[in-house]
Amino acid sequence: MANDEYDFLFKVVLIGDSGVGKSNLLSRFTRNEFNLDSKSTIGVEFATRSIQVDTKTIKAQIWDTAGQERYRAITSAYYRGAVGALLVYDISKHQTYENVTRWLKELRDHADNNIVIMLVGNKSDLRHLRAVPTEEAKQFASDNHLSFIETSALDASNVELAFQNILTEIYRIVSSKALEGAGQEPNLKGFTLSDSETGTKEKTEKGCCA
């Protein structure tokens, strides 16, 4: 947060049923906050956080939206430009896991073909209420070529790792592609933001975390 220079900007969307904890994953990752009674998301929210991968600074712009299935007024705007998706379900509510296939369809219909998808079983702290076995979800993820992780926004376990993994994955793809074309293509430095951008950005960053 100290400065807002970054080498890459990745848009990552959070999707999944209402109440699975998308907003809390977002707030845990970007502000290290958790709110048991967080309000339901109306429309979209978004927040950013930068992380380091190798020597590069990756700024993640993470979008969070209402989980309600019919709430689709902003679908196209939501997925536009997204390079990663965290598909979240609640390990204590089997229905939210069953609906994962519907969300995958939604991604197929609206997101970029090559979007990196991670299946996230959230609320892993609710061990006694678990309704979705880890192995089952892992198998499902593997069958569908998704990466998989279980998290708890409440006790913060694996939240950092989940975002770190998906961002690293996107970064690897991007940089390997960029290297491949390095002969003719100018390099990644072209993507580095200069200071002129920094001033305004910084200001807002503070605002968003207030």
Added chain:
Amino acid sequence: MEVTMRSYSESKARWEETLRHGTSIADLQRAVKFNGPTSPCVAGSRSVCWKAFLLFRDAPFSHWPLVLAESRSLYDSLCAQHLQYIRHPEQLAALSFDPLADDPDSPWDTVRRDEIARAEIHQDVRRLPDDPFYHEEAVQSMILDILFLYCKLNPGVGGYRQGMHELLGPIVQVVARDAVDRNAATMDDSADPTMIDILDARYIEHDSYAIFSHLMGRASAFYEVGSGSESTNPGKNTIVEKSQYIHEVALMKVDQELANHLRNIEVLPQIFLIRWIRLLFGREFPFEQLLSLWDNIFAFDPNLDLIDLICVAMLLRIRWTLLEADYSVALQLMLKYPAPLPPHGPHTFVDDAIYLRDHPNAAGGVTLIFKYTGRSPTAPTQTQKSSAPPLQGFGSLRQRTLGARSPLSSTARLLQQPGGVEALLQGATKNMMERGEKLGINQAVRDAVGEIRRNMQGFQEARSPGRGRGISFGDSRPVSSDYVTILERRNRRLGAMLEESVDNLKRLATSKLEGDKDQAIEALEIAAAKVQFVKTCLEDWSLSLPDDNLPAMNTLTISSPTDIRSPTVALDTTPVVMTSLAVGEARSTLSSPDRDPLTRGLPTLPEEADPAPETATPAIDKMDTDEAPEPVTLSTSRSSAAATPISTPRSIPTAVATDPSAPSTPKERPKGPIPTRSTLAQSSFSWMLEPDTTLSSAHNAFPTSRPSSSGSASAAAHKKRNNPSRERNAFLFGEVVSSEGIDERKLSADEIFGLQPIRK
């Protein structure tokens, strides 16, 4: 709820206070309008006002209890019909239906479906805002029942939609606060029976339902999504249409520069408007301020026709910040709307909306912007310069309208020298105002005055003859000696205006700010606004100056404090030097034909539409008809904009950060108005593909919309390619091997990540 309910005596006092204003709609509207401490919504019973505005509308006072009696008995019958078995499951068990029968008509089946619907609602009701009121069990079940019944009764809405609960919440709270306990009232011989009827605590739920369903009569449209999915049925998406209307028509009419800027940075209006509108601004303002906004909405706009313009008014108040914002800054600003300060709290947006309804044009916008910011938006120069390469991707409506008239080539922009008198003045006043807030005002004023002077001198030196002539300024207006005379007279008057402002600034500086700081700030703002006004006049000589006897600036100012103008302070000569310099410069600007192409061609206001507030009336209708896209053509125009390869360097949601030194890193949007599944070559990943030797079609489509020089090498390299042959090479993720295993298990990349493009 008992926690929330006021004491009987207080409720009674508030009831009487409310009636003191009268009981007709007009009386109450008048009383509510300014929403000060004496408003019956504040000092009296807000719920009575809301009921009057929404439910009693035309009914005389004597009929109020009847209206309520009717709606209450209706609600009772609804409960009996739809909640019987949910509230009394034992009755269901007593029925002779087989609970396990697969019969859609079985009450068991209905109850099962209802319980699913209620669970969905309950999930949100549990997540109502933090106020402890909402977390009382009685309140939660009341809100749940009301929402459930509303959805039962209005299947066309498509069931419960997230957000409805936050429309209902405040209503229940307001009704509950004012409620009176009938038993307590019976102890009071002087109790007004009408009051007991209207505020009866037994009917909090009933009355909340009535108010809510009245509100939803209009607001339900904000929740419609249409039957099809967005891609197959885009026209049915009411909220999206409404958002586009607000942006492309309503805002465009009153502040074209801002509307264009939002489009250029690719902020889709529904991203933020969906929450603004669906919750009736419920998340945008603190609760009490929200209630006062609703007071005025219900009073003056019970059918919610002004919502669009309220949104526009909100955008106007932050337009300067927005104009300098890129995509993500702008979005964060609108998703976290800065709290408007008293006395211009949120309820004043209703006044603004009414004003805009009556002045749906650029002048109306200018007036409001000026009113709240002290600056008038006729000077695009500064904002355009500071916000990334201007006019990129400005390929739709506006360019077509203006195309022939505006010499907007990138070279013209690059030739752009620091501003002109206008920009200098504007920059200086802006700095002054900013610093006036941050530091002591004294110093700021002195600095600003000095800065203006320095800039003027520097400008005079810098303004050597080399700038290209020949871009006609007022081509239809030959420069004759008459004109010169007129201009000279005009310039003298402008000079006099400037002088006055400078005098005031000086006085402020010398007064050492003895006295009210707010007043000083206000005086500063006024002075800045006047300088701004002069700047505007200098910019557009077709602007008529205000009548000497009727200085327009004063009619427009937000109450100019007279003590600051008091002519007790001796004048320093310094500012006068500045002034005459400025006027001299202004004259040269005006008489030479080389006005900045940038200034001239910017997509603000056509010359025929005169943006200055005082000349508002004559110019306006042209604006309406010429410039504003018709609502009908809205979706198509939007679509065509999306279908064109728009290149906006700040389009944030792409895979790659852009380099300002290479400002055009155009990311092609998915083709077509609605992004369908795009190929890799069309996607935001496409730049990762090997370079293409041929120029993409996107490249050639809008050559002028791309900067011709700066950083073109790297920019070009990052441009998205659109070569169909790439689609075959598009397999992107195959070769990636990552060691980021999960669960400590070393997996091959294929096992971990989605290495196959998802198939349809």
